[in-house]
Amino acid sequence: MAVIQATPELLRPSDIDHAFRDPYALSSRTRGISWVGLFAILAAFPLVFTNPAVTSVAVFTMFFLLATVAWNLFSGYSGYISIGHAVYYGLGQYTVALLVLHLHIAAGAGELGVLPLAGLVAAAGAVPVGLLVLRVRRHTFIVLTIAVMFIFQLLAFNFPSITGGSTGLNVPPPAWSPYSYNLPFYYVALGTAILALLTSWGIRRSKFGLGLLAIRDDEDRAKGLGIKVTRAKLIALVISAFYVGIAGGLYAVFVGQVFPQFAFTPFYDLYLAVFSFVGGLGTLAGPVLGALVLGPLQQYFEIQFGATTLYLIIYGVLFILILLLLPRGVVPSISDRYRSMLAAHWRKTGRGPATQGGSSLSQGPATGPAPAPAMPAEPIVREGA
């Protein structure tokens, strides 16, 4: 039994960071270049493909991208799977519609100006909802989020004096040229999605995010370690709701109408969860990938077969196939494959970080075939292990 050759002075954070660095991770430079490249492509997309039919699909995809990243920031990290994020989506929609209506905001850029308020109202709504639903765990939590979503739908139907009931509310569309009409929505959504992604990245790297991941792995133990679990979960939910509310507000202005059954829709919850699952729950790139691949597909089916409910059948079957064939998500699957290939390569060539004293500390929950750990020269015995 070997222990760390403890130095008399305290370990600095950078030492720990070095000791526990994931030896298989891509270098931060590679990752940074990939992200910048991806967003450069996304930014250029509507300038290259100018057909309004195409850009309108792209706009909806950006809305999905924004909301999926935000969903993952709460559900993916904390492990509390919310099937009720349509609550915040709907709150965002109604906030924008009501503000435009009552403040007599002229159709145009001003309508996009109230988006932060849509986010704030959704975030404020997440506080009471979170205090209620976060009292329970796992399956009860999932079901409760669905129930709460239906409560909001019912309230929207039952208070026609405020929400217009089943006749809905109108948001006058901006009088922009039809050729560039989609562009402002696209770029505002893309910009906000980048912001959400940066938030997600920041959380992932922070002590707060580490707390969330600990809650996902074992909440009671996390509590025992001194993480204020309720507060951490609630803060994550509020941040997540903020971005989803903005997505809802964007949708309201873009589509121009708000109805209870489309604002608080169970389908939206299904989309966000499936997109994240397909990409890879709790990873940074997973929800981005899921939304960018499945978002356009969802739009395509709806446009192609939307006249009948055939698209529901196609989409349902597709979901089932994806869930059964790719149960772990694309990003974790590829990541595992890459790791085992790299490990085999290192074993064969005798190279690799093994001699540098690096240890692998799995970042997510134990997933699939564990990567062959690069054994440090001196095994590190963790306290309490």
Place this chain on the structure above:
Amino acid sequence: MLVVQGIIDGILAGGLYALMGSGLTLVFGVMEVINFAQGIIVILGAYLTYVFATHIGVDPFVTLLITIPIMFALGYGVYMLLLRPIKRDRVIMSLLVMYAVAVVIEGCLDLVFGGTLVQVSTPYATSSIHVGSLVFPDIYLMAFGLSAVLLGVLYVILYRTKFGRSLRATTQNTTAAKLVGIDVDRVSATTLGIGVGLGAAGGMLYGMTASFNAASSYDLISRLLVIVILGGFGSVWGAMAAAIIMLVIEDVISVVWSPVWGQTIFYLVLAAVLLFRPQGLFGRRMARAQ
């Protein structure tokens, strides 16, 4: 008197919801699957009854002899084909799969029947028994009676048969059940079949008491989920009690105040109860929930 009538209506309707909800909670208890498709399965049962009763002219109660076996097979097949392969994140993955199944069934029903609201019509749909100023609609009495009979059959299956014993063992501890030689997959598939069958039987009754289309499933599933949470997940008796309590509250509020609030109160009661008893009215607190 209005309140007494509300209580009677609530108890009678509650029996029907107990029937539909027991299928949901039974399935959860055995295999930790939240059957989100239960709402659309009730509607599917209602449509099957509608087709047999309207186009072939069979009495709705007789159609159960056809619909329950069909739906049992559907449930059995769905488990074997779609739920058994799931190995990881069982609770959420099975929920998403059942959600997708619900979407597929909804799409099919909408494609075949369109969005028009229909109702299974029978000669006894509008008749009722009057006791003083109280009204007992025949259809609700029959629905309550059939629910009681079917739940009685369920009781016998659960507590008086070898299969019931295997089922309860699987509910208590799946791993231990496997160790003593219970074929957990077969038990689970049969349970989903029973749960879906109960839902279809409830659908036959629902189709006679209310007009419906494929979209009605969302209202149904949200109510059923509330009932199952309140009853404590996995507790069949809890779900039955919760169904009757909730429907009585809803119907009393509806007659003394307004139907709109009756429906809203349904959900507000849920919120209020969970603030004080997160495990539901009759659920046991789990020792270590994660």
